[in-house]
Amino acid sequence: MSTEKSLYQPNPEFAKNAYIPSMDAYWELQNRAIEDYEGFWKGFADEKIDWLAPYDKVLDESNAPFYEWFTNGKLNVSNQCIDRHLADKADKTAILFEGDRGDVEKITYAQLSQRVNKMANLLKNEFGVTKGDRVVLYMPMIPEAAYAMLACARIGAVHSIVFGGFSAEALKDRIEDAQAKIVITADGAYRKGKPYLLKNVVDDALFRGGESIEAVLVVKRNNEPIEWVEGRDHNYNELIRSQSDVCPFEIMDSEDPLFLLYTSGSTGKPKGVQHSSAGFILWAQMTTEWVFDVKGDDIFWCTADVGWITGHTYIVYGPLAAGTTTVMFEGVPIYPDAGRAWKMVQDHKITQFYTAPTAIRVLHKMGKDEPKKYDLSSLKVLGTVGEPIDPAAWKWYYETVGNSKCAIVDTWWQTETGGHIITPLPGATPIKPGCATFALPGIMTEILSYEGISKEAGEPGLLCITKPWPSMIRNIWGDPERYKKAYFGDVAKDGKPVYFSGDGAVADEAGYITIVGRVDDVINVSGHRMGTAEIEAAVKEDNSVAEVAVVGCPHDIKGESIFIYIVLKEGHINADIKNHINELLATEIGNIAKADHIIEVPGLPKTRSGKIMRRILRSIAKHEEITQDISTLEDPSIVKQIETTAREA
Ligand code: PRX
Numbered sequence: 001m002s003t004e005k006s007l008y009q010p011n012p013e014f015a016k017n018a019y020i021p022s023m024d025a026y027w028e029l030q031n032r033a034i035e036d037y038e039g040f041w042k043g044f045a046d047e048k049i050d051w052l053a054p055y056d057k058v059l060d061e062s063n064a065p066f067y068e069w070f071t072n073g074k075l076n077v078s079n080q081c082i083d084r085h086l087a088d089k090a091d092k093t094a095i096l097f098e099g100d101r102g103d104v105e106k107i108t109y110a111q112l113s114q115r116v117n118k119m120a121n122l123l124k125n126e127f128g129v130t131k132g133d134r135v136v137l138y139m140p141m142i143p144e145a146a147y148a149m150l151a152c153a154r155i156g157a158v159h160s161i162v163f164g165g166f167s168a169e170a171l172k173d174r175i176e177d178a179q180a181k182i183v184i185t186a187d188g189a190y191r192k193g194k195p196y197l198l199k200n201v202v203d204d205a206l207f208r209g210g211e212s213i214e215a216v217l218v219v220k221r222n223n224e225p226i227e228w229v230e231g232r233d234h235n236y237n238e239l240i241r242s243q244s245d246v247c248p249f250e251i252m253d254s255e256d257p258l259f260l261l262y263t264s265g266s267t268g269k270p271k272g273v274q275h276s277s278a279g280f281i282l283w284a285q286m287t288t289e290w291v292f293d294v295k296g297d298d299i300f301w302c303t304a305d306v307g308w309i310t311g312h313t314y315i316v317y318g319p320l321a322a323g324t325t326t327v328m329f330e331g332v333p334i335y336p337d338a339g340r341a342w343k344m345v346q347d348h349k350i351t352q353f354y355t356a357p358t359a360i361r362v363l364h365k366m367g368k369d370e371p372k373k374y375d376l377s378s379l380k381v382l383g384t385v386g387e388p389i390d391p392a393a394w395k396w397y398y399e400t401v402g403n404s405k406c407a408i409v410d411t412w413w414q415t416e417t418g419g420h421i422i423t424p425l426p427g428a429t430p431i432k433p434g435c436a437t438f439a440l441p442g443i444m445t446e447i448l449s450y451e452g453i454s455k456e457a458g459e460p461g462l463l464c465i466t467k468p469w470p471s472m473i474r475n476i477w478g479d480p481e482r483y484k485k486a487y488f489g490d491v492a493k494d495g496k497p498v499y500f501s502g503d504g505a506v507a508d509e510a511g512y513i514t515i516v517g518r519v520d521d522v523i524n525v526s527g528h529r530m531g532t533a534e535i536e537a538a539v540k541e542d543n544s545v546a547e548v549a550v551v552g553c554p555h556d557i558k559g560e561s562i563f564i565y566i567v568l569k570e571g572h573i574n575a576d577i578k579n580h581i582n583e584l585l586a587t588e589i590g591n592i593a594k595a596d597h598i599i600e601v602p603g604l605p606k607t608r609s610g611k612i613m614r615r616i617l618r619s620i621a622k623h624e625e626i627t628q629d630i631s632t633l634e635d636p637s638i639v640k641q642i643e644t645t646a647r648e649a
Helices: 012-015 023-035 037-047 077-081 084-089 109-127 143-155 168-178 198-208 236-242 277-291 309-321 340-348 357-366 389-403 478-486 534-540 578-587 616-623 637-648
Strands: 057-060 068-071 095-100 102-110 134-138 160-161 184-187 187-191 194-199 214-219 233-235 257-265 272-276 299-302 325-329 350-356 381-385 408-410 445-448 462-465 499-506 513-518 522-525 528-531 546-553 559-568 597-600
Touching: 023 037, 037 057, 037 160, 037 194, 037 277, 057 160, 077 084, 077 277, 077 309, 084 102, 084 109, 095 143, 095 340, 102 109, 109 143, 109 214, 109 236, 143 160, 143 184, 143 309, 160 309, 160 350, 168 198, 168 257, 168 578, 184 198, 194 198, 198 214, 214 236, 233 236, 257 309, 272 522, 277 381, 277 408, 309 325, 309 389, 325 534, 325 546, 357 389, 381 389, 381 637, 389 408, 389 513, 389 559, 445 499, 478 499, 513 522, 522 546, 522 559, 528 534, 534 546, 534 559, 534 578, 534 616, 546 616, 559 578, 559 616, 597 637, 616 637
Parallel strands: 095 325, 134 160, 134 184, 160 257, 184 214, 214 233, 299 325, 299 350, 350 381, 381 408, 559 597
Antiparallel strands: 057 068, 095 102, 187 194, 257 272, 445 462, 462 499, 499 513, 522 528, 546 559
């Protein structure tokens, strides 16, 4: 049970001016949503969105689970993020960019408007990109990535950003699945003081396939020598100069897709999560305001990469829709030393700092006292995302970084949810470290069994969202059946399928929700989500491998690491198998998929029907006592053999 004593109360000075200043205010909002769900959302949609034509229905459930929000409403997301701010914020910094080598550029809303309009014209006029076309971005963390996103939004094209850490093969798969028309990339960028390349990965991807691509637009960032395919490759820096900075925005429907973002599930290939225009931007803006409490001259820094959902919602769309200043950082927070992030907070007077627990653990480990060397007094709200935060990292973040005066918002959400779902509110929620606390107003979560029965306090269950919400996933690109099955196929409440997140959670007597972790075959390495099936498929590309099983294993810094069991084909001996498999993973998926442990075992623990008992493999990876009943295994003796190999490895 949460006792008042174990909770960290909001800072009263801060709470006074917060968007949501108390738990009473929270409940007032949440009760309003419970009593009149559509009315609640209508109120915010009317207040926040610059509608170009009104919608005629708030929520259409007639084709569930293909929900529609704000039916027939018209808007443009780039107008919502840029144009409508120009009247009073033209000279305000929209994007504050800091390069890896310390170069700083402040881009005002007026400049952002000019650059996005120019890029929109370039895409439209030079490359014939029109409404509905898919545009793949394979970009470093430079402002042009944001310009490209907003330019797509302006002309109604659907962007699909592929994180720069993904391999050529992974990029090719995503290009092909989306049937994209153009790739926007950069020659490369800088990391840890050195140039690195990206364009070569695009070349490789297009060598492997990606036939739908008509052009590659290359931003020159580091001017390193790169290959150039005449006719296909185009120099952004040259072409952009002659473009007009006036490009009228397309009138988009509420439900027109804004972007696709590929993410991993428990089965098969990564899926293209499709987001909408109106519902997405509404919640991106509202959560930026409520959860980070941005206002006035705040300088908001989310350290994610634009290649992940956190970068989409909380570097670009949410902060710009809210009219705030968003920081974009090209480098890594530990270069040139472990004080880099804190120096940036000091230099730019950053007010909100949002990062992943892995980064906090790294910063803690590499420079426990580093924050004390800098003036961090501008900070008001600290945030975490992507994975659970352990008490030691939380305490350091709260005390040493936040000087015991900043709320920590531990935000639980997913690529599919578009924006925050369960999180403390900095001016309202008494915080329990490591706990995501309560669903935001307007969001209806429940912890259920597979039969749809609510779990009692203290009993872990399946974390479900029982009512559709505006920023929810709309579809899996090109695969509506998979969308239904993956998200609405497991749990039904009172006969009605509900959204199941794939996470387990538990609530206490006071309703505080703690995330327990994935209950499916998805692992989370440094906040990067990966499917074990996807990793296994890559390992099977090695023709000496007969069988493979991948599990997650706890890791001090990364949260989880990849642990691979392989069985070699008879007669095969491969002395270099570990290096080979890691090279394969880097090629098929990217460096983020490299395993910490790869062990060769004589067989896998299987039931008589051939199902691999992953729970046993997880226990062995953790060096835990095996408590499961192994008598039903096809060959129970295999467990001892695997345990011995794992111990010796
Ligand atoms: O398992 C949960 C974990 O990250 C998953 C979503 O991953 P992704 O779609 O890549 O989005 C990450 C950024 C939103 C979830 O299913 N997760 C996310 N936030 C938290 C978390 N686990 C614990 N605590 C969190 N705050």
